Amino acid sequence: MSNIITVKDMCLWYGEHQALKNVNIEIPEKSITAFIGPSGCGKSTFLKTLNRMNDLIPGVKITGDICYEGTDIFAKDVDVNNLRKEIGMVFQKPNPFPMSIYDNIAYGPRTHGITNKMQLDDIVERALRDAAIWDEVKDRLKKNALGMSGGQQQRLCIARALAVQPKILLMDEPTSALDPISTSRIEELVTELKEKYTIVMVTHNMQQAVRVSDYTAFFLLGELVEFSKTDDIFSQPQDKRTEDYITGRFG
Amino acid sequence: MLNQSLSKKRKSFEVLMKALMAVSVGLTAALVLFLLVYVLMRGIPNITWELLSSKPSYLTERIGILPDILNTVYIVLATLLLVLPLGVGAAIYLTEYASNKKVVGIIEYAAETLSGIPSIIYGLVGMLLFSNSMGTCLMAGALTLVIMNLPTIMRTTQESLKTVPQSYREGAFGLGAGKWRVVRTVVLPGCVDGVITGCILSVGRILGESAALLFTAGFAHAVNGLIDGLAAPGATLTVALYVYAKEQGEFGVAFAIAAILMVLTVLINFAASLVQKYFAKRRSL
């Protein structure tokens, strides 16, 4: 299996504060990689660096290399909007736009220049089916998305991200704002999605990492402490700190 | 100890302050009530259909305020049409685009300065800037009012832009949308309430304005269409009130206009608070 993202010696500063220190990681294609670690360890920051969402925060400085399919994502000729089209994102709190369900899903494709109604209908249906929410919403596509339940909103956001046909889906604690039933539906969905997409998710919940992910990366104080197959990391962690964390001694 | 009452000094302070507050509140309330009742009582009897529907004529010695009503409508429309894109654009720049704090500070200071400048100075500058080149006309007045109302629209829009959740912006950026697309599709629809509130406040200010219009828009009373009207001099209701009261001693007409303005002011305040409540409710959903 090939690696879709390669990160070399990446450091990140918020002004004076160094939030990430020399991160090296290779993320395999069509798999689920989970980032775990205590709050403030830099895992979310790192995730947001992968599609350059950190660009929106003033005062962020990044060194090192991040290659997506062999191209440096910080290179001058890389269009950040196209990068984000390839590497989609699902946020911690469901954030549907205050528009209809249909318009939410169609937002991305329209952004990237698709205006044909038939084509859009097709994309919307496919995205909603992929996100396993089609049956619940097919009769109310014109209704405002803010009227849905939290779990539905989050699956809508996943569908919205899928509609631009990304290769990678970044998920920033996608279930932390949801109830257990919605959470398990999303987990199911994520496992299905890895057929077609590479998924990188930050999670606070170690059981979740065990349940869904193929690979796990453990972050601590801005450092990537350990990265390997999920089964390995949870059964025989190499680093003492990892062991302490997964056995619940801190965090 | 516990049943001991307050010392004399403390007690008298207590009583004195309570009395003073009661007098002040009573005074303020009485003042508002008096102004409202007095103006309406003296004004409403003078409001006739003839007054509202005709123009003044020295031949028949009849006074009508139709031209002034029309002029007011024209000047409100023209001003809003011009000030909206400018004010909303400036607000968008400040909340969405500006990254340099110094620039933001300068722009905000300028806006505060603008809102502190008295209308008589606007009138004077408007005269120099606009009336001297295009003649005394409603359009010159409207342009002057545009500068005056710019800070209002800017502030209300800015405030409502700040309430657009950051997550909407992130969501759109995360899908690969460019800045302009994010602003147009996600941010702008969220500031409708600010724009409406700004419009209402501006209409109120335009209705009440006289000093800035006297030398820019003039005080003619001719009935015109919208386009010719903007190119011709004309008095708004408020300016007409001033002219009738101060220059011509027509107090009946002046009070009729005052009553109309008073009712409009009440309506505008009511509308403004209604809009705010409506949007506050919708936002909390």
Added chain:
Amino acid sequence: MKKREYSPYEENAKAFHDELLESEIEAVNLARKKASKREWAKYTEKIIHIIFLLLGLITVGCVLLITVYLVISGIPAIREIGLVDFLFGKEWASTAFEPKYGILPFILTSIYGTAGAIVIGVPVGFLTAVYLSKLASKKVKSVMQSAVSLLAGIPSVVYGLVGMLVLVPGIRKIFDVPDGASLFAAIIVLAIMILPSIIKMTITALDAVPREYEDASLALGATPIETYFKVSVPAAKSGIAASVVLGVGRAIGEAMAVMMVAGNVPNMPDSLFQSVRFLTTAVSSEMAYSSGLQRQALFSIALVLFLFIMLINATLNFFLKREKE
């Protein structure tokens, strides 16, 4: 030349080759198209950014424009009359055979009038605000707040009209003076007109005082009234100071209402019951028929007024900044 014949095998290979070539060209074209589209999008983003920047800078432009215009049109008359004679001359007789352009009467009238309005308006407004912010029931507060908003929204000419017909005759009768149109009438009208700004801003400042301060004072055995005046008010002092400065700005800049009740005669303000002219009314009362040096002198008055306002704005900003901290 004789056309060369291809064997079936060769035909096939050629077609295959052409197809390959075609699809390659297509791919290249598509990539080019995409790239140029991207370039174009970058370009438009930049233009839009610049457009918004310009819109943002309009306010700055307006302030500069106003300042420059006032300075350019205000300086010539001051030069001709002489700064000292202009600012400290006690007599204004612009239409006399030997015109005199001293604006001290206007400056003093504006200062006295504003001071008077503050002396009357601030205590009333302040006490009303304390009551509404701390003591009033929710209902009373909301009713009174809309009443105050109404007061703020009434056009100044309406104040002028009511002042002309109620206040001016009233002053004449009560104080037995020949003409009620006077500095005193103007002070009363101005005091009323600044009330809403003072009340609104003071309420905002007082509402923002943290509840903990007040609780601490109450827990020490102070009465609510003592707490409000000795803890809440000092805690809100920057905001209250700002409300006073805002009131000063409103009062000194008001033209129309004052024009209708102050008598509009360029006297020195020696007595409360004298007809006087303010800086604002000096500008507007002669503008319609002025020309030459007289007109230029009016612009100079406007410049003086503008300088006053800028000073007040700077003070206001100072207090507002402190309030924020």
